[in-house]
Amino acid sequence: MNFDEVLKLADDLVFARTGNHLNELQEMILRGTWSKESYDEIAKKVNLSEPRVREVGMELWQIISQELGEKVTKRNFKSAIKRLQVSIISHLEQHHNRIGSFNICGETRHPPDIPNSHPDDRETSNAKQPQTQYRDLSEMPDLGAFYDRASELATLRSWILEQRCRLIALTGMSGIGKTALAVQLVQQIKDEFEYVVWCSLEASPTPSEFQAHLIQLFTQSEKPDTSATNQKSLPPIEYLQKHRCLVVLDDIHNLFCSGELAGKYQPESSEYRALFKQIEKLSHQSCFLLVGWEQPISAS
DSSP: OOHHHHHHHHHHHHHHHHSOOOOHHHHHHHHHHHTTOOHHHHHHHHTOOHHHHHHHHHHHHHHHHHHHTSOOOTTTHHHHHHGGGSOEEEEEETTTTEEEEEETTSOOOOOSSOTTOOHHHHHTTTOOOOSOOEEEOTTOOOOOSOOOOHHHHHHHHIIIIISOOSEEEEEOOTTSSHHHHHHHHHHHHGGGOSEEEEEEOTTOOOHHHHHHHHHHHHHHHSOOOOSGGGSSOOOHHHHHHHSOEEEEEEOGGGGBOTTSSTTOBOGGGTHHHHHHHHHHHSOOSOEEEEEESSOOOOOO
């Protein structure tokens, strides 16, 4: 991990907490800390007193600590920032209504049974590829630089294609490559689905707006049918049951309240909680992949 990457991650952390980017003195403190320099050595380089540099450093560690949810000091900053390279991939487990985290850069944990699946799901896991294909990847970003994430990709592929997980959260701080990983995954497995949709929540659409958008995508790709039974659109969950779909929701942190308990929904986005719980609990053959800084609080 080079220092430019460290600086980018630290700047993202500070900006997320304060709305301001790192200033020149903060950058010098980070650079000196990364090089194991003392406050006195840093102070001499910036031509300031040691107490002043120490004061700014303490404020910086406090900001980063608040954003990471752990105490960060000059002594442990290097190890704390390195941990941000590790993607924390979570899938919401159905049976205990909780979120199970998997650190797949280390030893991967395999559940004794297939989570979030039913026997019928498993029986169809080796079925033929879908005959029809419909993709809306207009909001999927360009891949850009992609670093070796073979282990993470293998685990995600297994969860989605073999274990038939219905709801997966790919979470972690800005800058660690979550979206690039998701893009690479979609490119690898998109042919396994009838429908592949990438939707960014950067504009924070309401649950109703998102579901209406999803239904529109499903219905416009189907053959017109004027029969009375097909004049009314189905709920999204019924399309997920009827078809093998992969839906990626990027920037899910826009659904949550800033500066409060992680994963707490904004009032206008609270219905997403019920939607995610429905996707998690009900039997269907599709998968939702959530990508963002925070993982949603599991519904009770």
